[in-house]
Amino acid sequence: MDIAIIGAGAAGLAAASVLQRDHKITLYEQSAQIGGLWNADAKYEKTPIYPSLRTNLPMQLMQYPNFDYARLFDPSEPEELYNYPSYTRVLSYLEAFTKEHALSQKIHLNKKISRLAPVEEGWDLHFADGQLGSADAVVVCNGHYSEPNLPVLEGIETFQGRIMHAKDYQKPDDFKGKQVLIWGGNASALDLVREINTTASQIFWCGHATSMSEIAAELPQVRIKSDPIGFEGATVVLKSGEHLNDIDTVLFCTGYRYSFPFLDPDLVEVDDNLVAPLYRQILSVKHPTLAFIGLPFLVIPFPMFLIQSQWLRAILNAPGRLPAPSTMHLESQREIKAHLRLGKLKRHFHRLGPGQVQYLKQLIDDAELDPMPDDFFTLLQRIQQLRQDYPSDYRRMAIYPPYPSHQPPA
């Protein structure tokens, strides 16, 4: 098959490395370099990455299971920096992965897909530069950290201060002496609160994550508050009824939206951030030659990208493994209904969290893939425990002494 892969971030590179074993693949990347969000522009304007960002997972867990981080970098450096490095090292890791799999010749940089249209024998590809192309199958790996989710709050237009999203954050100095409201309890918020605490005069931190109070207890400038519901000029009104006056800056750490501007909405629908109808959160039920790698979040991304890609390879090589379209449709609806019946929000459908283990095992079972190494699940448990027990300084903890990957390179 002739397969087009959209995006040369960590998901697209994983898909390419796996699918090229049996197919002719071409990656189309809109920017001038591979790496996706780890490839920060000089001014950090187009990426959610900021200069001081370090990984929030140890590289031994982040890495693709078939491409060992330890063989590239020197484990004799301080353990904390080795395990949780700066974002530049993740980019180097992805560049090395690209080289290892000889992908460079198959990547077309500065090539943005503007439209994908199904035709009788596959797909027409329309590029932003006006050129046309075609493919038998398309794998969408366009990421989901570029469209900020900005909540609409009553009176927000009357606020005179600065409104930002985590994607705009660059450095703590921008908050010097300011009264700041931060909304959100995700991984970015946990890191940004700690950084901004070093410069702001006061931080009101709104959200519900369990680790928030523990982190706030160690940060003198931070006070936990209920969610904001509206604005009256520089005053923010909270759900609790409290009014916070003289707020200078509001920083929304409220996540991102899935966006597929190159797909007609009748191909795939995004409703309250739920992408459907898909089978196993990968394959379009309407067009089984259209796939998405990397949609689930609150997961261990790189290993998941690889397993999803291996599942897709097995399906493309033996379409008989797939149930009938009507069964896939019912299964997709059943999963969504089961999720909603538990009282969960639509927009959390792709947020797997602890469910990721079951999800990966299901893909492995479906496609009869090699099981993940036991080390992976042991380390995953260990990291989850460390993050729960030490939300402020889990990066300083020994991750799994003696972890097999923490050995001198051969």
Ligand SMILES: Cc1cc2nc3c(=O)[nH]c(=O)nc-3n(C[C@H](O)[C@H](O)[C@H](O)COP(=O)(O)OP(=O)(O)OC[C@H]3O[C@@H](n4cnc5c(N)ncnc54)[C@H](O)[C@@H]3O)c2cc1C
């Ligand atoms: C602030 C932040 C910190 C994170 N920290 C970690 C961490 O520590 N560890 C971890 O494992 N994960 C982390 N993540 C998650 C991270 O998103 C994943 O690890 C992973 O890098 C995402 O890869 P991706 O390929 O899905 O998306 P992206 O990296 O966003 O790549 C998508 C690519 O598609 C391209 N593209 C988009 N549209 C088009 C188009 N129309 N035509 C052509 N090309 C297109 C983009 O230019 C981009 O290169 C973090 C995320 C954020 C936002």
